[in-house]
Amino acid sequence: MPMVTYLQAINQAMQEEMARDENVMLMGEDVGAMGGAFKVSEGLIERFGKLRIVDTPISESLIIGAGVGLAVLGMRPILEMQFIDFIACGFDQIVNQAATLRYRHGGQASCPIVIRGPGGAGVHGGLYHSQNPESWFFSVPGLKLVAPATAYDAKGLMKSAIRDDDPVLYFEHKFLYRRIKEEIPDEEFLVPIGKAALRSEGTDVTVITYGATVHSAVGAARDLAGEISVEVVDLRTLLPLDWGMIRASVRKTGKALIVHEARLTGGIGAEIAARIAEELFEDLDGPVMRLGSRDTHNAFAAPMEAFILPDKLKITEAIRKLARY
Amino acid sequence: MTEQKERELYFWMVLVREFEARVAALDKQGKLAGGVYSGRGQEAATVGVCHALRPDDWVFPLHRDMGAYLVKGADPNRLMAQIFGRRDGFSKGKDSYLHGGDLAHGIFGATSMLAATLPVAAGMAYKFRMKNEDRLAVAFFGEGASSRGDAHEAMNFAGVHKLPVIFVCENNFYAYSTPNELQFAVENVADRAAGYGFKGEVASGNDLHTVMNVMQKATDRARRGEGPTFIELKTYRYHGHSEHDRAAYRTEEELVTWESRDPIELWEHYMDKRKYDLPAIQAETLARARKVVEDAVAFAEASPEPTGPEAMDDLYATPVGEGR
Numbered sequence A: 001m002p003m004v005t006y007l008q009a010i011n012q013a014m015q016e017e018m019a020r021d022e023n024v025m026l027m028g029e030d031v032g033a034m035g036g037a038f039k040v041s042e043g044l045i046e047r048f049g050k051l052r053i054v055d056t057p058i059s060e061s062l063i064i065g066a067g068v069g070l071a072v073l074g075m076r077p078i079l080e081m082q083f084i085d086f087i088a089c090g091f092d093q094i095v096n097q098a099a100t101l102r103y104r105h106g107g108q109a110s111c112p113i114v115i116r117g118p119g120g121a122g123v124h125g126g127l128y129h130s131q132n133p134e135s136w137f138f139s140v141p142g143l144k145l146v147a148p149a150t151a152y153d154a155k156g157l158m159k160s161a162i163r164d165d166d167p168v169l170y171f172e173h174k175f176l177y178r179r180i181k182e183e184i185p186d187e188e189f190l191v192p193i194g195k196a197a198l199r200s201e202g203t204d205v206t207v208i209t210y211g212a213t214v215h216s217a218v219g220a221a222r223d224l225a226g227e228i229s230v231e232v233v234d235l236r237t238l239l240p241l242d243w244g245m246i247r248a249s250v251r252k253t254g255k256a257l258i259v260h261e262a263r264l265t266g267g268i269g270a271e272i273a274a275r276i277a278e279e280l281f282e283d284l285d286g287p288v289m290r291l292g293s294r295d296t297h298n299a300f301a302a303p304m305e306a307f308i309l310p311d312k313l314k315i316t317e318a319i320r321k322l323a324r325y
Numbered sequence B: 001m002t003e004q005k006e007r008e009l010y011f012w013m014v015l016v017r018e019f020e021a022r023v024a025a026l027d028k029q030g031k032l033a034g035g036v037y038s039g040r041g042q043e044a045a046t047v048g049v050c051h052a053l054r055p056d057d058w059v060f061p062l063h064r065d066m067g068a069y070l071v072k073g074a075d076p077n078r079l080m081a082q083i084f085g086r087r088d089g090f091s092k093g094k095d096s097y098l099h100g101g102d103l104a105h106g107i108f109g110a111t112s113m114l115a116a117t118l119p120v121a122a123g124m125a126y127k128f129r130m131k132n133e134d135r136l137a138v139a140f141f142g143e144g145a146s147s148r149g150d151a152h153e154a155m156n157f158a159g160v161h162k163l164p165v166i167f168v169c170e171n172n173f174y175a176y177s178t179p180n181e182l183q184f185a186v187e188n189v190a191d192r193a194a195g196y197g198f199k200g201e202v203a204s205g206n207d208l209h210t211v212m213n214v215m216q217k218a219t220d221r222a223r224r225g226e227g228p229t230f231i232e233l234k235t236y237r238y239h240g241h242s243e244h245d246r247a248a249y250r251t252e253e254e255l256v257t258w259e260s261r262d263p264i265e266l267w268e269h270y271m272d273k274r275k276y277d278l279p280a281i282q283a284e285t286l287a288r289a290r291k292v293v294e295d296a297v298a299f300a301e302a303s304p305e306p307t308g309p310e311a312m313d314d315l316y317a318t319p320v321g322e323g324r
């Protein structure tokens, strides 16, 4: 099996889907000849031509809105935000246009778009190149949200997202682009949207997480081996949540910690915690705990960034605290 | 113009170039963590525009407009500390580069979201109008940023209310790798001004005299209450989009063509023709500029890094609730 980076996995998925279906295309800023700011779309314009790989003006609202128009007619556009932070400039086209399209047409129309781009912190990107905007979209019905942590999932989820008939927001973590490298199968595979994965099995505490913090949580679980038995659930899809896997794991351990790099308040962890408290109260042996970024902006200076972000040590501390109940 | 003024303008262009050259070098040495965007080659644009302004006017620089900060009066020491992400920077380390404005000098800090400053500039200009203040707002943006809806919304509003705002588009032919022919279909971006009901001017951004002339017309118009101007300055950035970009999308020939119309060399040529003592002026100006830059680097390096908990400061006028 070939070694593939997280970034290459996304590239492969787009290429395979474009080769399989001529209606798959890519639109974004500098995605063509330059192959994107991070080279995620390297080689695509040479292979698929500039009609399908569209270098757009700097117009995020246009990119998404035009994507909707294409999608209604059966095209499957992948829409790149050069940094996911710029998704804010296309907000209306996502939450009002794309998300309600099927609904307001009484089921007549599909909107098979994928909006993707690099998000996440840890690279001193500062206020506008570090954000985790998934929570802004989490309460919008009609959208699907995915956030892969591994190269395997990056590829499999991208392929599923492209084939999905509804709008999928695909959150890439730029910290993982070249740091994650793994063997993935040669033959075709998909990762279904809506299915979480167990990254480590355990019996004392469940850590529910996604994206870059999956790796910190697995690291914490390894460090705690022999002391506390930690189960790590990688959500992979944020909307819809794989409630079945969350429930099964929390029933087994009786203790749940939710970790994400997005801000704590109003984050996805809040919803998961509330639902665990409502439905699994009898199974719990401790409070449902959460760890996220501090309730502030993504500050630039290294000491502040470290203060804000959850990391392996903070996760380890939180697991210890929860295990003591 | 007096010789003194001409020498002062020269100093500003040289200072901007030296300052940015030093920042690029620091970036290469790995001393800066954030992105660095050089405006080398575009100095006449920011210097010519900002030199026409008064202290109580406002400017809205974007990522390549270091010159606007310097000429409008930002302390070079604090500017360098800002780039280092230190506590003495304008944003106290909360962001780097040109994301923390210096409000005391009428310099508004931009977000990364291109053209998002233009509506803000229009809002300020509305206030000047409303309160009969003889002040201007000047918003810089690239030709790439001109494609964003915010640019359209700002200009439309400014036209409706004949606001004292000047929109300065530095058209350097590439937005990252994207050439003008993929960015817009008009010949000049400023041709759009007609659609907003105000005047558009297209001029060389490398020739300081030209920049100052169009700026004079625009400020006169705005101060007379005749509304906005859209100034498009054709210019070129010598470096890549950021210091990490090798700019493979353009030719050596194109770059050299523009380098041979270098704004600073053009001005030197002019001063030489005026029979000033050019070698002496060059030596003195360079030494003066380098001193400013060296002092700024020393100041920035001595400025403390912010501590982690300072990340919770400056969120609200009065801290609210129990921050988590």
Ligand SMILES: Cc1ncc(C[n+]2csc(CCOP(=O)(O)OP(=O)(O)O)c2C)c(N)n1
Residues within 6 Å of the ligand: A029, A058, A060, A082, A086, A089, B064, B112, B113, B114, B141, B142, B143, B144, B145, B146, B148, B172, B174, B175, B176, B241
């Ligand atoms: C809304 C938004 N989309 C994308 C970007 C990423 N980006 C940063 S600079 C840039 C190119 C800007 O080109 P232009 O406006 O012409 O200014 P120049 O860099 O040429 O000075 C891009 C695409 C951004 N900062 N903001």
